[in-house]
Amino acid sequence: MAKKRGGVLEDHKRVGNRLKSPWLTEFNFQFVSHVDEILPEIILLGLLNDVHGYARGAELSLALGKALIAIDEPPDPLLSVFGGCSEISIEEIAVQLGSDLSDVQIAAMPLLAVLNEHPLVGLGRLSIDETECLQRLQECVDRLYDRDSTPACAAMASLYYSRACNGKLFISRDVRVPNLEAIISDPEGDDAAHARSAVRLHAQMLVGDRREKRPTEWPSLFWHRCYLASDCDVEP
Amino acid sequence: MSDIDQLRHFIRIYIDNVVEGLEFRTKEKVRQPWYSGEVSSVLNGLLGRQATLTIKLAQSPTNWDGHLAPLILRSMIDCHITFEWILQNPKVRAEEYIGYALGQAKLSIAHLEEKLHETPDDDRIKSMIDIKQSWIAHHRLMNFVEVNLGSWSGASVRKMAQEIGDEDFYKFSFTPFSRCVHNMWEHVHLYNTVACRNPLHKFHELPAMVDAPLDPDYLYRSAKYVSMSYRAYDRATHVTGAPQMPRDFFWDHIDEAFGPISHEDRTAAEYDLGAPDT
Numbered sequence: 004m005a006k007k008r009g010g011v012l013e014d015h016k017r018v019g020n021r022l023k024s025p026w027l028t029e030f031n032f033q034f035v036s037h038v039d040e041i042l043p044e045i046i047l048l049g050l051l052n053d054v055h056g057y058a059r060g061a062e063l064s065l066a067l068g069k070a071l072i073a074i075d076e077p078p079d080p081l082l083s084v085f086g087g088c089s090e091i092s093i094e095e096i097a098v099q100l101g102s103d104l105s106d107v108q109i110a111a112m113p114l115l116a117v118l119n120e121h122p123l124v125g126l127g128r129l130s131i132d133e134t135e136c137l138q139r140l141q142e143c144v145d146r147l148y149d150r151d152s153t154p155a156c157a158a159m160a161s162l163y164y165s166r167a168c169n170g171k172l173f174i175s176r177d178v179r180v181p182n183l184e185a186i187i188s189d190p191e192g193d194d195a196a197h198a199r200s201a202v203r204l205h206a207q208m209l210v211g212d213r214r215e216k217r218p219t220e221w222p223s224l225f226w227h228r229c230y231l232a233s234d235c236d237v238e239p
Numbered sequence: 240m241s242d243i244d245q246l247r248h249f250i251r252i253y254i255d256n257v258v259e260g261l262e263f264r265t266k267e268k269v270r271q272p273w274y275s276g277e278v279s280s281v282l283n284g285l286l287g288r289q290a291t292l293t294i295k296l297a298q299s300p301t302n303w304d305g306h307l308a309p310l311i312l313r314s315m316i317d318c319h320i321t322f323e324w325i326l327q328n329p330k331v332r333a334e335e336y337i338g339y340a341l342g343q344a345k346l347s348i349a350h351l352e353e354k355l356h357e358t359p360d361d362d363r364i365k366s367m368i369d370i371k372q373s374w375i376a377h378h379r380l381m382n383f384v385e386v387n388l389g390s391w392s393g394a395s396v397r398k399m400a401q402e403i404g405d406e407d408f409y410k411f412s413f414t415p416f417s418r419c420v421h422n423m424w425e426h427v428h429l430y431n432t433v434a435c436r437n438p439l440h441k442f443h444e445l446p447a448m449v450d451a452p453l454d455p456d457y458l459y460r461s462a463k464y465v466s467m468s469y470r471a472y473d474r475a476t477h478v479t480g481a482p483q484m485p486r487d488f489f490w491d492h493i494d495e496a497f498g499p500i501s502h503e504d505r506t507a508a509e510y511d512l513g514a515p516d517t
Contacts (some may be wrong), residue, residue: 236435
């Protein structure tokens with residue numbers, strides 16, 4: 004007779020030698036890591052916000068989304084979406100960005116300092132102070148690291164915003180639409196909590212779905228390059 | 240006396256107490272009919288093992304920390320569970336305990352013979368085989384030695400703990416110390432890593448030797464475990480009049496090394512989910 008378990012294991016089932024929660028046995032959830040997968044994918048959006056502020060950052064992410072649609076890609080300014088673009092497509096994106104191009108170039112500098120073979124280099128490189136770039140990249144990663152932080156949710160909100168404004172977000176009429184601005188204007192409020200939840204779920208679905216359909220090495224390559232480019236920092 | 244002299248004095252008299260307890264039990268005649276030959280050898284050997292481990296721990300106060308002490312304490316818990324489990328059916332289980340070791344030695348010889356086949360002139364391998372053969376021959380003829388490829392008792396340590404009526408000892412003492420013995424992440428993360436603060440490195444962990452505090456509580460635990468085995472021996476053999484148990488001796492004299500211990504501190508130290516003090 005199976006032994007009755009209480010407390011933390013109460014609803015778990017034994018599968019071979021492992022005790023698994025219903026999340027794993029009943030729903031078949033697929034795990035997606037904020038740090039390993041989502042953060043590298045949204046790093047450009049984080050950099051846009053860092054350099055140009057949240058409002059301008061959102062505008063630029065929308066412009067990038069429109070440019071991606073012009074080359075028949077989904078309007079998601081993710082690292083791996085640009086990573087799959089040909090040289091010609093990147094040239095077309097540069098054309099589509101028009102006057103926004105230089106702002107994107109400035110923001111992308113720290114990223115391209117470590118990923119110098121990424122197709123985004125085709126947008127054109129500015130002269131780069133590598134030490135400063137690395138410092139900016141480190142600060143950006145630090146801000147995006149906590150998935151609930153305002154910078155991380157703002158970057159994911161940019162992703163959501165680009166989808167919504169480019170007509171690629173499907174939503175029922177009776178569903179409460181997230182108030183994205185609340186993430187920044189009132190981060191402690193209920194609207195912000197709702198919006199954070201919505202943009203995080205959206206990012207998870209997008210990145211997870213993309214991983215299934217178009218597996219990519221860019222996120223792991225990003226982390227590897229970050230590791231190689233900088234030294235460990237240990238409290239003395 | 241200086242602090243260090245007081246500590247040395249405490250360690251010396253603690254060791255004397257443990258040895259006196261061991262020698263007393265060795266000298267006392269045990270009247271139980273099952274107590275002879277292999278049974279007495281095994282019980283004496285395991286008591287000697289418990290005494291050795293607590294003495295070695297006492298002799299090295301620099302190891303009274305979370306890095307090394309759990310290695311010794313887990314072994315003492317394992318030893319005590321084995322000891323109690325054998326006492327439940329001494330003749331059969333003591334024979335099985337020895338037989339398993341002989342089988343393992345025979346298996347080692349087989350492995351060494353395979354190696355010798357590759358390097359027939361290796362005198363060191365020949366010497367190792369000779370030593371193991373002699374050790375087995377001391378017990379029984381090689382042809383009567385069978386090799387048991389499972390666990391010696393045919394049961395897990397958890398099952399053995401259940402059968403001696405002390406599963407909590409397994410859950411709350413054996414298992415936590417096992418994390419140190421088997422280098423599990425729960426131990427390694429706390430004792431052997433320090434976080435890199437660079438977000439570009441995903442805050443990974445770097446090797447470290449964490450400065451774990453020295454704590455006489457580790458010696459207290461070992462005093463308790465050797466006392467549990469002494470007590471189990473006395474209960475099974477009906478030996479009476481033994482010297483003070485090491486655990487009680489520890490409490491009566493620890494203040495000589497570290498100053499007075501408050502009732503609250505003692506109560507806190509004695510709180511233990513996994514080893515009843517009876």
